[in-house]
Amino acid sequence: MIPHTTRFAPSPTGWLHLGHAYAALFAAGRAEAGRFLVRLEDIDSTRTRPEYETALFEDLAWLGLSWEQPVRRQSEHFADYRQGLQKLSELGLLYPCFCTRKEIQTEITQAGQAPHGPDGALYPGTCRTRSADECAERIAKGDAYALRLDVQKAISLVAKELLWEDRARGVFTATPALFGDVVLARKDTPASYHLSVVMDDAHQGVTLVTRGEDLLEATHLHRLLIELLQLPVPLWEHHRLIEDESGRRLAKRDDARSLKMLRDQGWSPARVRTELAL
Secondary structure, eight states: OOOOEEEEOOOSSSOOBHHHHHHHHHHHHHTTTSEEEEEEOOOOTTTOOHHHHHHHHHHHHHTTOOOOSSOEEGGGOHHHHHHHHHHHHHTTOEEEEOOOHHHHHHHHHHHSOOOEETTEEOOOOTTTTOOHHHHHHHHHHTOOOEEEEOHHHHHHHHOSOOEEEETTTEEEEOOGGGGOSOEEEETTBSOOHHHHHHHHHHHTTOSEEEEEGGGTTHHHHHHHHHHHTTOOOOEEEEEOOOBOTTSOBOOTTOGGGBHHHHHHTTOOHHHHHHHTTO
């Protein structure tokens, strides 16, 4: 049994539900004799609320979990993400994108077809060839923009096969082009999930990343970012998702399945574990 450092990283934007309970208990169990961390993914200040943060700590403690202090809050580490973006920029791998969602969809529709990835149609690369002068002028005017990764250029720069391992599924060869030129930051948002999660895990010394199987394909992209930023390569383990009676993945809008509601109804932590087949 190898002691691992694992983490549970919720966003305080709603009440935790049974799916979160499973993810947290799974991560804590996989730490074995190692370290279990809790991290708050609170970059989106428009949706985070103090009462959700308080409640999630209460829920985790009620489940019988304990974790190291202090808890890392993404909102306190924007400078870290800027350093990561700066490194990628110095490699010539970022470009500003001024396209709105509507403009992107219009271009895809007019093209008649477009490559698709896990999140839908891939960005068509409209802004990839804009001149530096034009980009600088638009940024100076205050135009909204995102920073996109030139994924093909990044793959060419690495110029080697990237492998990553899922403990339950085996070894994968990374295919980061699945997501196209992903957004890594926006003018008003210092980092996307993809950038912040790989930087946070490295900073905290996470050796085993546990998360839902819906994020398995994202790991192909994360493996590339890890290589570009010269970060340690962890192991991954993607677990099953908890679904409702109709087969839909639980979401924060499913208040009837929230741990807060279940506690109020008299559920015990033992019943939660039984319900989750733990």
